[in-house]
Amino acid sequence: MALSPTGRHRAGWADPLFRVGTGAVAVLVIAVVLGILVVLLNDSMLSVRKFGLSFWRTRTWDPVAGEFGALPFIWGTLYSSVLALLLAMPVALGIAIFLSELCPRWLRQPLAFLTELLAAIPSIVYGLWGIFVLAPAVRWLEVHTPEALRRTPFFSGPPLGVGMLAAALVLAVMVIPFTATVAREILKAVPVSQREAAYALGATRWEAIRLAVHYGRIGIVGAVMLGFGRALGETMAVTMVIGNNPQVALSLFAPQHTMAAVLANEFTEAADTLYLNALVEIGLVLFIITVAINGLSRLLIWRMDRTRARPTVIKTVPLAA
Amino acid sequence: MEDETSVVDQPGIRIQTAVRTDVVPEAERQAITIRDVQFYYGEKQVLFDIGMDIGENRVTALIGPSGCGKTTLLRCLNRMNDLIEGARIRGEVKVKDRDIYGAGVDVIEVRRRVGMVFQKSNPFPKSIYDNVVYGLRIAGQRDRRKLDEACEASLQRAALWDEAKDRLQESALSLSGGQQQRLCIARAIAVEPEILLMDEPSSALDPLAAVKIEELIYSLKERYTIVIVTHNLQQAARVSDKTAFFWLGRLVEYGATPQMFTNPREKLTEDYITGRFG
């Protein structure tokens, strides 16, 4: 049995088959992603052609009359997600710093486990808790809001409990564990030599922590964006506490709607094709936004890994030494 | 730097070392005095009965095979070992007559007075300027003019000013390896320490960059007391005034560099220096 230069012998077909076989399945995954895009484009064509860009500027969502304006949904989605993120970010960062820098050793594992547990609770359970526990609590808060605040546009309207505030709170609670975990990984990846350098210069513990956060800032932004992406796509918990009212409102007390929520509520009731197309168009935009944000955040986190690469030390040109 | 090449003969081996032959007078004052130091990582003892004096404005080299404890001792001098869990020290380490492990000592203050440069340069991902003035800023210095002056002075002393003066706002990571190490030296001396500890400062650099660092060390000793850990015997022989040889956690011999390298008292020292082991 002679060995060819490449070392292949009798079973020369096994490895190429292996490669092609597994590769074909791998391509399937790409196909699924593209397939989703294709489906969304295809099944929203009617609506896109009929309404064009005004779809996203119109406020009226009246399926019965055939009027489809999706502005309230994008408004509600962005409002709730941004608010949730503002609430969640400091808490998530605080947890990440605590777990990676301040936590006593014995507490680390159990706490990390609890954080993971929080992240694993299904959305529907958050929704259930939201309807029966959080919304009444928010209602109590709304009823007891001082009169001066209630006159501002942010706190106006009847105290229903369900509304933007409840939705933002639930979203914040849901986003915190995930963002905290990613941020913690980023902080853990800061090289020890950076901290040592800071300490050797006389830094206190907090100055060293600030340096670590500064070092990981790109990755942390990525983590926050990932959390944002999650919030944008969150469906069940939101639809159970936001009130499902397609209106553009500034008030935190007002019941509003989001893109994901309207899909959950009205998809099965879409009687005619145009209605369905309009809904799928909303799904299309949701898809594009979340994929864009996820892509951007992964890029940021990837870039963080790259800047950590050690610079080459062997130089052939003596000048710059 | 005067040097005279002396050749140490061994059967079958010829080793060239460039050893300084100018014997530097003993320092008038001792910058650091170490007495009866024992050091433990958890249950394991790694430093035994260390006692030595380090002269002011001198370059003292700590040499020895890997694991002999020289880096551990170095890190005791600015209490960096405090960061390691389970590390314990017994004995006395006095910097300018004050025991740095005494009660009520501010460890931040110690680290400002005793600076450190690491084996692998570790500039922060900030601009060159921000790197150099970092230590001053966290010490509370906010005056922009003072920071600028300190920055220029430190970079001058680290022989990096000419190369860096037009790019102070650029990222420190854009410098070459050798430049980054000099930046770290500038950063360390910006806080005006009295003592500078260097842990194998040029081992990660190419030979030309390493030589520049050695020249720098020689020029810095006029202002600072320098303690350098190195496994490069030629470097120790070229650059230091006194050399301390460690083996398995003990100080075996400590003396003037020319004498250590040409006529060591202990057989162990001689074996190490001539390359018989380690």
Next chain:
Amino acid sequence: MSFLCALSVVIALVPLAFILFFVLRQGLPALNWAFFTEMPKPVGEAGGGMANAIMGTGILIGLAALVAVPIGITCGVYISEFKTSRLAPAVRFAADMLNGVPSIVIGIFAYAVAVLPFKGYSALAGGLALGVMMMPIIVRTTEELLALVPPSFREGALALGATRARAVMTVILPAALPGIVTGVLVALARVAGETAPLLFTAFNNRFFSTRLDQPIGSLTVQIFTYAISPYEDWHRQAWAGATVLIAAVLAFSLLARAVTRRLERMHRG
């Protein structure tokens, strides 16, 4: 400052405690034998259970696993074995993207592919939706675990004359299998809790059904339906369902953790 960080930990854990507390308080009393064995009673009648829904969730995640596990593992093997090819980074990127797609959008996809052409909701459609959601998790897990297998295994196999394919299938993959199984369990736990993608694929079914071409009930959709209804009794059962769901998630998490720890100990020798 440290206080603020510790405070944020507390802030995050308080809702967790709250949720668990309420779920248990409302749900435990409502859990009885009937819950696990009976079908939902007609509107207005008290009692009944979620037997069909629990069964439905079981069937759905089984279908999802059928879709996701073979594809996911194979894909992971490809990415790990041929990481220098041009396809591998693209596939990894696609898997990451898929991971971030909102579950409701995946529901739309499954609707278009498996509901519209057959003019009806079905368990298969629901299984497809959940399977698509599981895929990226399994791809990721497989890839990471294959990378953890010591290179000495591969070298040993190749040195004995194995082809690359055989080395992977008979030595490397089996070595990574326990961890992959853990990953699959974790992924199953995650999709078992999904509601949105089932709303218009598997839809719901008040009756006991195991037919794959018919709509099928699921624990999550049933909880949702009950929760937004006006009936007290149904609210109670919703809480009970949530208790079962959380218990299952917790059980899976603990199991996965125990297996991972056992694995780490094995690898460290």
